[in-house]
Amino acid sequence: xxxxxxxxxxxxxxxxxxxxxxxxxxxxxxxxxxxxxxxxxxxxxxxxxxxxxxxxxxxxxxxxxxxxxxxxxxxxxxxxxxxxxxxxxxxxxxxxxxxxxxxxxxxxxxxxxxxxxxxxxxxxxxxxxxxxxxxxxxxxxxxxxxxxxxxxxxxxxxxxxxxxxxxxxxxxxxxxxxxxxxxxxxxxxxxxxxxxxxxxxxxxxxxxxxxxxxxxxxxxxxxxxxxxxxxxxxxxxxxx
Amino acid sequence: xxxxxxxxxxxxxxxxxxxxxxxxxxxxxxxxxxxxxxxxxxxxxxxxxxxxxxxxxxxxxxxxxxxxxxxxxxxxxxxxxxxxxxxxxxxxxxxxxxxxxxxxxxxxxxxxxxxxxxxxxxxxxxxxxxxxxxxxxxxxxxxxxxxxxxxxxxxxxxxxxxxxxxxxxxxxxxxxxxxxxxxxxxxxxxxxxxxxxxxxxxxxxxxxxxxxxxxxxxxxxxxxxxxxxxx
Amino acid sequence: xxxxxxxxxxxxxxxxxxxxxxxxxxxxxxxxxxxxxxxxxxxxxxxxxxxxxxxxxxxxxxxxxxxxxxxxxxxxxxxxxxxxxxxxxxxxxxxxxxxxxxxxxxxxxxxxxxxxxxxxxxxxxxxxxxxxxxxxxxxxxxxxxxxxxxxxxxxxxxxxxxxxxxxxxxxxxxxxxxxxxxxxxxxxxxxxxxxxxxxxxxxxxxxxxxxxxxxxxxxxxxxxxxxxxxxxxxxxxxxxxxxxxxx
Numbered sequence: 001x002x003x004x005x006x007x008x009x010x011x012x013x014x015x016x017x018x019x020x021x022x023x024x025x026x027x028x029x030x031x032x033x034x035x036x037x038x039x040x041x042x043x044x045x046x047x048x049x050x051x052x053x054x055x056x057x058x059x060x061x062x063x064x065x066x067x068x069x070x071x072x073x074x075x076x077x078x079x080x081x082x083x084x085x086x087x088x089x090x091x092x093x094x095x096x097x098x099x100x101x102x103x104x105x106x107x108x109x110x111x112x113x114x115x116x117x118x119x120x121x122x123x124x125x126x127x128x129x130x131x132x133x134x135x136x137x138x139x140x141x142x143x144x145x146x147x148x149x150x151x152x153x154x155x156x157x158x159x160x161x162x163x164x165x166x167x168x169x170x171x172x173x174x175x176x177x178x179x180x181x182x183x184x185x186x187x188x189x190x191x192x193x194x195x196x197x198x199x200x201x202x203x204x205x206x207x208x209x210x211x212x213x214x215x216x217x218x219x220x221x222x223x224x225x226x227x228x229x230x231x232x233x234x235x236x237x238x239x240x
Numbered sequence: 241x242x243x244x245x246x247x248x249x250x251x252x253x254x255x256x257x258x259x260x261x262x263x264x265x266x267x268x269x270x271x272x273x274x275x276x277x278x279x280x281x282x283x284x285x286x287x288x289x290x291x292x293x294x295x296x297x298x299x300x301x302x303x304x305x306x307x308x309x310x311x312x313x314x315x316x317x318x319x320x321x322x323x324x325x326x327x328x329x330x331x332x333x334x335x336x337x338x339x340x341x342x343x344x345x346x347x348x349x350x351x352x353x354x355x356x357x358x359x360x361x362x363x364x365x366x367x368x369x370x371x372x373x374x375x376x377x378x379x380x381x382x383x384x385x386x387x388x389x390x391x392x393x394x395x396x397x398x399x400x401x402x403x404x405x406x407x408x409x410x411x412x413x414x415x416x417x418x419x420x421x422x423x424x425x426x427x428x429x430x431x432x433x434x435x436x437x438x439x440x441x442x443x444x445x446x447x448x449x450x451x452x453x454x455x456x457x458x459x460x461x462x463x464x465x466x467x468x469x470x471x
Numbered sequence: 472x473x474x475x476x477x478x479x480x481x482x483x484x485x486x487x488x489x490x491x492x493x494x495x496x497x498x499x500x501x502x503x504x505x506x507x508x509x510x511x512x513x514x515x516x517x518x519x520x521x522x523x524x525x526x527x528x529x530x531x532x533x534x535x536x537x538x539x540x541x542x543x544x545x546x547x548x549x550x551x552x553x554x555x556x557x558x559x560x561x562x563x564x565x566x567x568x569x570x571x572x573x574x575x576x577x578x579x580x581x582x583x584x585x586x587x588x589x590x591x592x593x594x595x596x597x598x599x600x601x602x603x604x605x606x607x608x609x610x611x612x613x614x615x616x617x618x619x620x621x622x623x624x625x626x627x628x629x630x631x632x633x634x635x636x637x638x639x640x641x642x643x644x645x646x647x648x649x650x651x652x653x654x655x656x657x658x659x660x661x662x663x664x665x666x667x668x669x670x671x672x673x674x675x676x677x678x679x680x681x682x683x684x685x686x687x688x689x690x691x692x693x694x695x696x697x698x699x700x701x702x703x704x705x706x707x708x709x710x711x712x713x714x715x716x717x718x
Binding site for chain 1: 519521544545546547548549550552554556558560561562571572575576620621624
């Protein structure tokens with residue numbers, strides 16, 4: 001196993017760069033980070049729409065979130081990769097396609113996390129802000145959201161872990177993320193597949209386990225400050 | 241944009257491919273679910289065991305499995321694991337449906353890790369005094385679990401388990417990667433054969449959504465029919 | 472200052488407020504009391520439209536607060552409301568809780584808002600807690616901060632919805648003291664409370680409610696010593712001798 005690591009660690013980390021596009025573990029992390037960073041504002045907006053008092057906003061968004069959450073991520077990727085170019089006329093590369101799919105998919109899940117965070121806040125907070133004379137928008141912005149987002153932080157870190165795992169599906173459209181690279185290495189080495197895939201698993205494990213421990217620590221720290229979500233079990237878990 | 245071609249989906253070769261894929265997806269769902277539940281129960285009990293090494297084993301299982309993407313699991317069980325087996329078994333596997341077996345193993349183990357956590361939460365939702373009352377009556381750890389705690393934990397646990405079943409259903413799509421001819425695979429095949437991406441993906445999407453809706457409906461029904469009763 | 476004309480409110484088919492007609496004058500301290508479910512909290516919450524009404528008018532400083540198209544935020548910033556559950560904002564310090572609304576709604580600078588808030592915190596006896604977090608304070612302290620927060624908007628009217636009901640007995644006194652001091656400064660107050668001692672000492676008028684109706688209005692002296700309405704008599708005797716009924 002050690003010779004494999006020795007020979008291929010650079011390829012594993014950054015793919016063919018600089019002789020080709022960026023790949024490997026760095027690409028995985030880049031894709032996951034960009035995906036979550038872009039999905040977050042969209043997710044917050046969708047979450048706000050889900051709790052808004054206006055039906056014309058609530059219903060379409062609820063429908064959208066329902067559909068996206070009922071489909072496998074792979075389906076969303078296929079739509080983005082095969083169908084979108086025929087509609088828009090623009091053929092996007094694998095990274096962009098994967099990014100679009102991740103942003104749309106994760107935003108739908110984040111919308112639910114945001115909604116749970118907002119609804120988990122005691123009703124008195126919104127009421128008090130309104131009683132002081134703040135309008136709905138300002139009350140949301142200054143009182144409800146700051147508390148909700150803070151209490152959602154552990155869920156958001158867990159969502160980041162899910163997003164990292166979701167990037168693995170880029171494999172199917174030929175994106176050179178770390179799982180794809182592992183298979184490329186396997187094709188070259190040929191005789192040690194178990195070891196190669198164990199290394200792949202270990203890489204993901206270290207990354208994701210580290211992050212989920214961080215989320216756990218965050219949750220405990222927030223609980224001490226009296227700011228954890230009322231019922232974290234009700235915020236849905238994503239597995240992919 | 242090409243017009244929606246219904247004929248493709250209603251009859252003929254491509255229709256059969258898609259329906260065949262759907263059936264295989266459902267089979268993957270059923271097989272994985274049947275395997276995952278007992279594994280999940282065992283792991284949950286390990287995590288709650290009074291013996292520290294067993295607790296550790298359960299914890300290790302859950303964390304190792306959950307923190308690796310399902311795709312990597314599938315790749316391991318299809319490409320990696322068979323190589324570790326003795327020659328005879330390996331030949332037998334390759335002669336049969338090795339892709340499907342690998343997919344089912346990967347799906348079962350993966351789903352079991354999440355379900356184990358849900359079962360554990362459900363058991364922990366039952367006040368400890370219930371467990372103590374069972375022990376006080378003279379039952380051992382497993383006996384108390386079976387007679388007192390688990391029956392109560394069931395109602396709390398079923399909704400999250402149904403939610404995990406929903407995730408499992410969606411995860412069956414990843415079996416495409418190792419060549420299992422389930423719904424997603426067939427949708428891709430139909431697309432590359434006919435270049436009608438919209439129709440084939442629409443069919444697959446509708447199929448996924450329908451089953452998802454059915455599973456969600458099941459959860460809602462269960463919640464109404466068997467509400468959680470506490471003292 | 473506040474005038475209620477033929478106010479009625481329903482929750483579905485249940486009538487929570489029945490034909491209420493009242494006027495609260497400037498500088499008055501009015502206590503609203505009555506058994507649970509009498510509608511007293513509902514009544515006070517209609518004053519700043521936290522509850523809607525189905526018929527009638529509520530005029531604050533001459534303008535109908537429940538009229539459609541009214542700028543309810545403008546009204547609310549001139550009415551201070553103190554909740555039973557204090558509802559301090561946990562993500563802001565005590566000082567920030569008090570400066571947020573004046574800065575946002577009255578355009579005060581940070582310096583001006585801080586000064587005003589510190590003066591108020593001084594008045595309620597919590598100036599030393601200005602930079603503490605709400606979670607670090609006791610219930611009584613939190614409620615006093617809530618009062619300071621409401622006062623920071625310099626409202627001409629203060630409403631209290633059972634301000635001491637959620638407090639442990641030993642903390643009730645510190646809050647009532649703050650409220651009493653407010654009355655001595657001439658604040659117009661409407662208070663829903665069970666604290667009869669407070670009513671007796673501080674109120675100009677007592678309104679007794681049951682089943683959504685105002686059944687008796689009197690000075691504290693008249694109300695506590697010579698209640699007219701049989702329901703009021705029952706209520707007072709229940710409070711004084713809780714076991715008498717069973718005898």
